[in-house]
Amino acid sequence: xxxxxxxxxxxxxxxxxxxxxxxxxxxxxxxxxxxxxxxxxxxxxxxxxxxxxxxxxxxxxxxxxxxxxxxxxxxxxxxxxxxxxxxxxxxxxxxxxxxxxxxxxxxxxxxxxxxxxxxx
Numbered sequence: 001x002x003x004x005x006x007x008x009x010x011x012x013x014x015x016x017x018x019x020x021x022x023x024x025x026x027x028x029x030x031x032x033x034x035x036x037x038x039x040x041x042x043x044x045x046x047x048x049x050x051x052x053x054x055x056x057x058x059x060x061x062x063x064x065x066x067x068x069x070x071x072x073x074x075x076x077x078x079x080x081x082x083x084x085x086x087x088x089x090x091x092x093x094x095x096x097x098x099x100x101x102x103x104x105x106x107x108x109x110x111x112x113x114x115x116x117x118x119x120x
Contacts, residue, residue: 005058009067012051013074020044020101021082033089037097045104052112064113068106075105 023040031039058064084093 005063008056009070010074012055013071016044016048016051016071017075017078019047034095037101041097041101044101045108048108049112052109058113061113061117064109064117067113068109071109072102072106075102
């Protein structure tokens, strides 16, 4: 893995996480906390797929696997330190929507990577 790979993986992983974070803060004024993740998720899926198809070009499937791990670590780390620790939600943070989000954060790069690398 090259420095370019990690720079791209970290940059886009953080941008996608930040996109959801900002949307969550914006929706906090309008939605119950228990619904925010479910409302944001379709936007996050679309944004992630767009980034994977338009902005990420990796040489092989193994790099997409590594990308999935990097993005998952970014999501878990940033959620814990910038949501759980910072806001300390009264009813907790880790619910089904968060686990689905983590699952998709890992699976989408694998799926799109499979589609992109089998075309070659």
